Amino acid sequence: MSKENVLSGDTATQKILARASGRERVDVGDIVWAKVDAHVMHDNQGPFRMGKDFAELGLPIWNKDRFMLTADHHNPPTGDSQSKVLNVTRAWAAEQELSHFYDAEGICHILMAEKGFVRPGALVTGTDSHTTNTGALGALGVAIGPTESIGVLAKGEVWLRVPETIRVHYTGRVPEGVYGKDMVLLALRDLKVDGAEYKVLEFSGEPLMSLPVEDRMTLSNMAAEFSAKSSIIDVDEATAEYLKNAGVEDGWEAVRSDEDATYAASYEYDVTDVSPQVACPHRMDNVYPVEEVDSPPLQRAHIGSCTGAKLLDLQAAAAVLKGRRVAHGLQLLIAPASKDIMSKAMADGTLGALIDAGGVLLPTTCGVCAGRGPGQLGDGEVCISSANRNYKGRMGSAEASIYLASAATVAASAVKGRVADPREFIS
Known part of the structure; x- marks a missing residue:
């Protein structure tokens, strides 16, 4: 830099x-x-x-x-x-x-x-x-x-x-x-x-x-x-x-x-040798390469928001999750950013792969990213999300912790039950 x-x-x-x-x-x-x-x-x-x-x-x-x-x-x-x-x-x-x-x-x-x-x-x-x-x-x-x-x-x-x-x-x-x-x-x-x-x-x-x-x-x-x-x-x-x-x-x-x-x-x-990045709690600029992040066990993984639930995001997550299941005790929430995106993801098999892996489909709205709707975090819960903000209380309880990453990293983490490197699943 x-x-x-x-x-x-x-x-x-x-x-x-x-x-x-x-x-x-x-x-x-x-x-x-x-x-x-x-x-x-x-x-x-x-x-x-x-x-x-x-x-x-x-x-x-x-x-x-x-x-x-x-x-x-x-x-x-x-x-x-x-x-x-x-x-x-x-x-x-x-x-x-x-x-x-x-x-x-x-x-x-x-x-x-x-x-x-x-x-x-x-x-x-x-x-x-x-x-x-x-x-x-x-x-x-x-x-x-x-x-x-x-x-x-x-x-x-x-x-x-x-x-x-x-x-x-x-x-x-x-x-x-x-x-x-x-x-x-x-x-x-x-x-x-x-x-x-x-x-x-x-x-x-x-x-x-x-x-x-x-x-x-x-x-x-x-x-x-x-x-x-x-x-x-x-x-x-x-x-x-x-x-x-x-x-x-x-x-x-x-x-x-x-x-x-x-x-x-x-x-x-120069991004040639850059690793997937993760913003750790409780600031969006608290960023580290994924290999340096040692998270506690995750209870929630979220692929949603205007930032991280476009068709490309859903497809990247599906490429990681296809043929795999999310970790026991973890809930994976999927909220496509629009109905058009959801329809395309249904048509090309992306949505099916996400649901088969254990994903729960949510409405095509802001939802939990804005701290509203179903899926909000409770006290002590840890989540990784493809959304844009991770300050305290953003997605529910102020006692919860949020990691931010790409949809692919969220998917890999959902499989592992902890913050994980998506390259392990797509190489």
């Missing part, structure tokens, strides 16, 4: 915000009013919190074709309070006559990509920290609160300060058994959970671009764990193919940083 300062030029972030604010150029630190290309809200930070205030304005939604509402955090409900949130969300969606309301059909960040709401060069806002997920498609995703969301819904604009960019560059070749999750944890170990506060993480390099677009999303998604304002990744032919499959064939233009762009810092990682 090395740091360096690079002078001159504009970053992709500056270019996107210049276009969105109608300026020829913007500098870091400028305050801009930027036009939003797409906006997303979910039930936990949506109508239940801002619906009445929005109604008082008496204004229509600025563009319903660019707005998505999901019911994914409290769905399905496990108590009256969650039912109340969902009922308010559904009633508001009906009142607003929303054509893009998705009820338990998937996690909002994945649905935004699948349904063509994200395109390169776009500015996307959302009432969730992992709106950074859009960076894998060359868009700038910015998280805002439900109150600020009222302004976006009414005017289609958002107030922003142009952020600095940190470059995270990968070299070498991705080894077998190593995935996007391992690459992002490698950087998180060094930058720490506050290392990119109000900055954009620009991920780059041939190893990164060799990953399928779905796996690149793991890095852009987890920019939130660095406290980043957003993330961005270059666009290539694989991106164009992903967009085409999502119904986006034109109307976009790739935006790239200038070769002499100015970065706040630059980090470089």
Whole structure:
């Protein structure tokens, strides 16, 4: 890993915000009013919190074709309070006559990509920290609160300060058994959970671009764990193919940083000899190579969330688990990130392999990753998850412990009953 300062030029972030604010150029630190290309809200930070205030304005939604509402955090409900949130969300969606309301059909960040709401060069806002997920498609995703969301819904604009960019560059070749999750944890170990506060993480390099677009999303998604304002990744032919499959064939233009762009810092990682990485309790930056982790016995293994339950993740886990069974006394939870992903996993045999190994299928929502729904951890329980956060109380009891890793590492650990190296099963 090395740091360096690079002078001159504009970053992709500056270019996107210049276009969105109608300026020829913007500098870091400028305050801009930027036009939003797409906006997303979910039930936990949506109508239940801002619906009445929005109604008082008496204004229509600025563009319903660019707005998505999901019911994914409290769905399905496990108590009256969650039912109340969902009922308010559904009633508001009906009142607003929303054509893009998705009820338990998937996690909002994945649905935004699948349904063509994200395109390169776009500015996307959302009432969730992992709106950074859009960076894998060359868009700038910015998280805002439900109150600020009222302004976006009414005017289609958002107030922003142009952020600095940190470059995270990968070299070498991705080894077998190593995935996007391992690459992002490698950087998180060094930058720490506050290392990119109000900055954009620009991920780059041939190893990164060799990953399928779905796996690149793991890095852009987890920019939130660095406290980043957003993330961005270059666009290539694989991106164009992903967009085409999502119904986006034109109307976009790739935006790239200038070769002499100015970065706040630059980090470089040669991944050629990198091992699978594991974030140990109770911090996302408490990262070690899997061979250095000696965990206590696991009671739970979880493959889910917007970070770690895409089709590629499920397939990687199935490759480890096929023909094997999870350890006695361990429960393996499987929560595909969307219904589309679940359907594809059913069709290609992936889901069957996971269930045959002892996996328990959960709804295609946030669920236990957000500390809701079935499968929450009890006092003293130890879990390994493909999700994005492991602080105390994240997935249930504050007395539980959570390890974070790739879906393949989660699967290997489910077989062993302790944190384990997936390379043992796929070599």
